[in-house]
Amino acid sequence: MLKSILNTLKFSLKKGNAKILIQKIRRRIFDNSNNVVSPGILNWLNKNAVDFNKFAEDLDPELWNESKAFWHEFKKQAVTKLESLPITLGGPGIYPLLYFIVRYSKPKTVVETGVAAGFSSQAFLKAMSKNGKGKLYSSDYPYFRIKDPEQYIGVLVDAELKNNWELYIKGDSVNLPLIVQDVDQIDIFHYDSDKSYDGRENALEITNSKMASNSLILIDDINDNSHFFDTIQNKNITDYSIFKFKDKYIGMIGRL
Numbered sequence: 001m002l003k004s005i006l007n008t009l010k011f012s013l014k015k016g017n018a019k020i021l022i023q024k025i026r027r028r029i030f031d032n033s034n035n036v037v038s039p040g041i042l043n044w045l046n047k048n049a050v051d052f053n054k055f056a057e058d059l060d061p062e063l064w065n066e067s068k069a070f071w072h073e074f075k076k077q078a079v080t081k082l083e084s085l086p087i088t089l090g091g092p093g094i095y096p097l098l099y100f101i102v103r104y105s106k107p108k109t110v111v112e113t114g115v116a117a118g119f120s121s122q123a124f125l126k127a128m129s130k131n132g133k134g135k136l137y138s139s140d141y142p143y144f145r146i147k148d149p150e151q152y153i154g155v156l157v158d159a160e161l162k163n164n165w166e167l168y169i170k171g172d173s174v175n176l177p178l179i180v181q182d183v184d185q186i187d188i189f190h191y192d193s194d195k196s197y198d199g200r201e202n203a204l205e206i207t208n209s210k211m212a213s214n215s216l217i218l219i220d221d222i223n224d225n226s227h228f229f230d231t232i233q234n235k236n237i238t239d240y241s242i243f244k245f246k247d248k249y250i251g252m253i254g255r256l
């Protein structure tokens with residue numbers, strides 16, 4: 001506990017970090033919509049969810065097999081690497097599907113929020129490397145309760161894939177406007193960082209100007225609050241999919 005307080009203080013003294021810390025504390029205290037989801041929305045998610053194995057297999061069975069093989073291999077390496085670290089990072093995700101989506105749609109530009117150990121980053125970069133094109137822009141900020149947290153962001157990403165990777169670590173509200181300035185168009189936007197309603201809404205607003213009619217938006221943990229449901233309803237979106245993975249849901253806006 002004392003160690004974690006000291007690390008937080010040390011983190012906040014570094015240039016630019018106090019802003020991140022204040023933002024995080026403010027969200028925790030004032031964002032009441034965080035983690036509030038009605039049984040009606042959970043029911044809607046459950047009713048509309050499709051099996052992502054079947055979804056991918058129907059589109060391209062061979063590519064889906066390749067995606068599962070990627071995940072099988074990477075998972076083994078990731079477990080070994082993460083076990084050797086003094087901290088716990090990341091959680092389960094729908095990584096073979098992320099790899100599949102990139103292999104299938106061959107995007108030029110992918111933007112993601114939330115890196116942590118880098119499961120999703122590695123899935124995107126590996127698929128882009130296999131495609132022979134594509135660049136990944138990632139936004140994160142360090143877990144400030146641990147010592148020198150920057151070194152752990154994206155530890156699972158292969159060194160040889162980093163040429164096509166731009167990593168920003170000052171938090172979404174700082175990083176995303178910079179990323180938006182840097183790219184012509186966002187082909188895939190994967191949101192997996194600040195899980196609050198406002199965090200999701202702000203990120204979609206910031207990136208909106210670079211989304212095209214055929215862009216895809218993927219949002220993790222849409223069962224946390226009503227943000228995905230509200231977006232679909234308020235914008236009359238008809239092209240969307242919901243995938244269930246273990247006890248959580250991932251939303252996709254757009255058509256693959």
Ligand SMILES: C[S@@+](CC[C@H](N)C(=O)[O-])C[C@H]1O[C@@H](n2cnc3c(N)ncnc32)[C@H](O)[C@@H]1O
Nearest residue numbers: 114115116118119120140141171172192193194
């Ligand atoms: C669930 S983890 C991401 C997991 C990652 N996508 C993967 O597949 O391994 C969430 C990450 O988002 C970061 N995060 C939380 N709030 C953020 C914010 N406002 N801006 C940027 N990153 C944030 C956390 O520090 C953490 O690294």
